[in-house]
Amino acid sequence: MFGPLGLSLAPYVQSSRTLSKWITPVANWYVNAAGYRKYGFKYDDILVEENPTVQRALTRLTPREKYDRAYRLKRASQASVLHAPLPKELWITEAEDVRYLRPHVEEVAKEEEERKKWDNLIVQRK
Known part of the structure; x- marks a missing residue:
């Protein structure tokens, strides 16, 4: 979610045109290599459900x-x-892969x- 210290570099990378130009292809490659979209998952479907924060969300x-x-989940299981x-x-396409659980x-x-x-x-006690 936000790394081990609760920090995220995403806003900094997005604000820098040069960094964004270099990192975006790598990020897209990584998402495709992960393969979760091939099974019909969105990113938030693969979050660890045992986490109490995710359970409440x-x-x-x-x-x-x-x-x-x-x-x-059932379709991917099949x-x-x-x-x-x-x-x-x-x-799942990139346009369909929206973060529906992250705000929660x-x-x-x-x-x-x-x-x-x-x-x-x-x-x-006194």
């Missing part, structure tokens, strides 16, 4: 988003059983940080 999806996610990716016309994950992370700041009351 998943509960905030709309019913349509939940249905679409479950359908993509393709995995068959040991073959989906037909090329069913692959960021919102949950912000709420957890705020909760840590406010939940530090220590009760002492």
Whole structure:
């Protein structure tokens, strides 16, 4: 999500035309090499669900988003059983691969940080 320290270089890279020109082809190659789109996944479908932040974010999806996610997971599971990716016309395109879960994950992370700041009351007996 944001690296080990909670920092992201993405805004800096996007603001620099030269860096963006060099990194964009490498990033596109990496996404294609990862192969998750060949099985019908969007990037947010492959996030680690065991993470409590991601679990809470998943509960905030709309019913349509939940249905679409479950359908993509089942379709990819079937393709995995068959040991073959989906037909090329069913692959997720770059335009379809939108981050539908990231806003929810960021919102949950912000709420957890705020909760840590406010939940530090220590009760002492007199």
